[in-house]
Amino acid sequence: MDTEYDAIVIGGGSAGLSFARHAAGLGRKIALIERAELGGTCVNRGCVPKKMLWTVADALHRGSGLTRAGLLGATPPVDMERLCARRGDKLAAIRQSYRDKLGEAGVTLIEDVAELTAPGEVTISGRRLRAPRVVLATGGRPVKPDMEGAHLACDSDAVLNWTALPRSMAIIGGGYIGCEMAAIHAALGVRVTLVTDTDRVLTEFSEAAAKVGQANMAAQGIRIVTGCTPEAVRETDDGLELVLDADTSLAVEKVVAATGRAPNLEALGGLAERVAATDKGVLKIDERFETSLPGLHAVGDCADRLPLTPVASGDGETLARQLFGTHRPPVDLRHVATTAFVLPPVAEVGQPSEAAIFEQKTLSPLSAALRADASQDYYGLGGSESAVTSVSLVAEGAHEAIAWAAQMLLHRPDRDTMRRALGVHPSTSEEVMG
Structure with missing residues (x-):
């Protein structure tokens, strides 16, 4: 294995893949290190499987409204086993396409755990690789609330791997991920309660639009509890109990925590204290995506930008061009469109x-x-x-x-x-x- 590169990127999600391919396309020697599946959160545990599940939910939602109005027959059941198989095949095909494109671009793909052991030095399985530029594109992960029984709750990663639907579920968190999970599963026939500590759902959006979205969720049959911070999740003989306060609890089959995400920064190793982060824990970067440690750049969900796939992909390409091609500024976040896939x-x-x-x-x-x-x-x-x-x-x-x-x-x-x-x-x- 070669040990010297023009740049090493840690993380094979949307940002890392984009940077690696474009930098290699500009004639540079690039290594990409990924510890799990290529495609990162978006392909394996986020946007893509979510959108495939939403496609089925959308069709059922449209049909069920006509069914309840007496214009269509009974709502058809969902074959979850076949749906999961189709979804798995598609995700595998996407991962293989990424692998092929990296090979065509001349990127060295290393499937291992990486650690930044010195500025410009990355260690994998005892081997040291060096580059004047290291790009951290390690993404993020869902986090659960600090509460009794939090380990009993599923996170968004787990939900998208369900092969069978529960009869009932409670979702903690009213952001776009929680609302999407609520709308999708309600359309699939699950009895859904969404609990949020804010006064409304979809706080990432303007109040007027969010209120219409919330009203539509209620019309769909989703029970929405606002201004509430749940106290505990407990096991019962029939499933789980989500304790809302001293007098109120919900008996459900599943509890889902959609309470935010945290960046994956383990690759920083002992250098973590030398890299400045924001109050949210993501890495501070400048206009060239460079962190407070010279030569270390960050793109994607671990950096202080919008945690959206198009932003990650665009920033990866922009950084490659800044370092090895014609300079261009990052995309203005005011021009980034965003959507909550509710119904x-x-x-x-x-x-x-x-x-x-x-x-x-x-x-x-x-x-x-x-x-x-x-x-x-x-x-x-x-x-x-x-x-x-x-x-x-x-x-x-x-x-x-x-x-x-x-x-x-x-x-x-x-x-x-x-x-x-x-x-x-x-x-x-x-x-x-x-």
Whole structure:
């Protein structure tokens, strides 16, 4: 094995893969070290398996509303065994494609545990590799709350590996991960209660959009308990008990903790104290993704950026170009679109604040006349009539539309110009464009 490289990247998730491939494409000698599966959280325990499960949930959700309205027959059962097999095949194919692309790019793939033992020096199984640049792309992991019986709760990683559905579940945490798990499993037929210590769910989104999303979750049959910090999880003869307070508890089959994530920083080893971190525990970086330790860079969920796959991939490419090609600045996070895959999805771009929203509307889509669940759509525009700077959407297809909205916002359109592009009839888009 070679020991000298132009750069060594630790972590084979979205950020590390992107950096390695682009740096190698610029003619550099690159080693990528991964201790587990290629693809990281997104492919193996996050976005991809979640979206595949959501696809089934979305179909069932649409059908069940028509069933309850008496327009369709009984809701079909989910063949979880076959679904899990299909999902496993797809994830394996993605991992193999990454392996192939690394090989084609000339990246040295090392499947082992890495530790940074000195600046510019990485040790694996007793061997020392050196490079003037080391890139930490180690991602993050879910964390459970500090409470009695927390070990009895599943985390989001475990949920996406379920091969059978529980009859009932309680979810601790009202962020987008908790809400997605709630909406998906409710659509799959699970009785779901979501508990959050905040006054509403989806606090990552603007209040108006989040409230519509929350109302849609309630219409779906999800029980939402706000302003509550659970005290304990306990085993019972029939399953689990989630203790909310001295007088209230929930009897459920499964408890899921969706209470945040922490960066994987074990690879820093004894150098950890020399690398500055934020209050959230992620690594501080500058415009060149460099940490407080010269020559050590960080991208992806372990760095102080938005923990989203497109950001991780984009930052990996940007860093490769900064170090070995033509310099370009990191993507402005204001232009990053994001979506919570509830039913229907909640999506935003432009980081809207309540004060900045100058036009908004909640409406009933045409489908609500046929479906018993009566979900609501919403749009909000932020900025001003002369320069629209944010878009919020709650609607079927919002997860697709918001990316195009992000492209539009790069040009800061005025509201009159937007009205000159006509939406599709009948759809929520014509309300936004009208």
